[in-house]
Amino acid sequence: MLAAADTVVGYTTYIDLIRPLVSGKQVISTGMTKEVDRVDAGIAAALAGQVTAVVSSGDAGIYAMAGLILEICQKRQLPLNATGPLDEDQALQIEIVPGIPALAAGAALLGAPLTHDFAVISLSDLLTPWETIENRLAAAAQADFVIVIYNPKSRRRPDNLQRACDIMSGYRRPETPAGIVTGATRDNQVVQVTTLENLSRAEVGMQTIVFVGNSTTTAYDGFMITPRGYAQKYNMDRK
Numbered sequence: 001m002l003a004a005a006d007t008v009v010g011y012t013t014y015i016d017l018i019r020p021l022v023s024g025k026q027v028i029s030t031g032m033t034k035e036v037d038r039v040d041a042g043i044a045a046a047l048a049g050q051v052t053a054v055v056s057s058g059d060a061g062i063y064a065m066a067g068l069i070l071e072i073c074q075k076r077q078l079p080l081n082a083t084g085p086l087d088e089d090q091a092l093q094i095e096i097v098p099g100i101p102a103l104a105a106g107a108a109l110l111g112a113p114l115t116h117d118f119a120v121i122s123l124s125d126l127l128t129p130w131e132t133i134e135n136r137l138a139a140a141a142q143a144d145f146v147i148v149i150y151n152p153k154s155r156r157r158p159d160n161l162q163r164a165c166d167i168m169s170g171y172r173r174p175e176t177p178a179g180i181v182t183g184a185t186r187d188n189q190v191v192q193v194t195t196l197e198n199l200s201r202a203e204v205g206m207q208t209i210v211f212v213g214n215s216t217t218t219a220y221d222g223f224m225i226t227p228r229g230y231a232q233k234y235n236m237d238r239k
Contacts, residue, residue, distance in 0.1 A: 063151075
C-alpha cells in the first residue's frame, strides 16, 4: 500500500519507523495532538489527485486515524466510495487497511490472556473525561472482563495507572496476573508478567500496553493464560 502511494501522511514518530519504505515520496508529518491537521493534509492531497496513505501504528481503526478521517469526511459531506471504482460524482475512495493492534501483538508476547471476553480501555483523558474512564473501568472489572489498558501513563498524567489499579482492586484479587508489554515487536520491546498488586509500581509509558486478568486468568512459566472453559467440558489431564 505504501509503494502505491504518492503522498504519505503521519505522526513524525511513526513516519520515522517507515522512512526506508517511503523514500522519494511526498511525506507530510506533524507532532503529537496534530491529528486534525494531518487528516486535513491527507484529504487535500487526495482531492488533488494524489494516492494518499495516512499511517497509524497498530491498526488504523483502533485508537487511530481511520475514525477521524471518516468523521471529517462526514462533517464536510464529502461523497465516498468505500468498495468499488469511483463514479463521476464521487470524490474520494477510502480503504481502511487492517493492521496488527498492540492488544494483539502484546497478547501474543504474553501467551494467551485474551482467550475469553475482554474489554479495552484507554487511560488518556485528552478526549474522554476521566469520570467516563473510571465508570468504564469499574464496569469492566465488575463484569469480570480481562481488561486491556492503552495509554497507561504519561508525564502529564503520571497517576492514572495507580487510580485505575485502585478501581480494579475493588473487584480483583491482589494476586490477579497482569502483563506489561512495552514496544511490542520493536527494538525496545520489554515483556513482563506481574500481579495487579504490583502493577502500579511497574515502569510503563506511552508505548506500553497493560493486561489485567479476570478471575480465571493464571500465570505459568512467564505466560498469562485465560481459559476459554474447555476444562469444564473435557478431560484435559490425559497423557
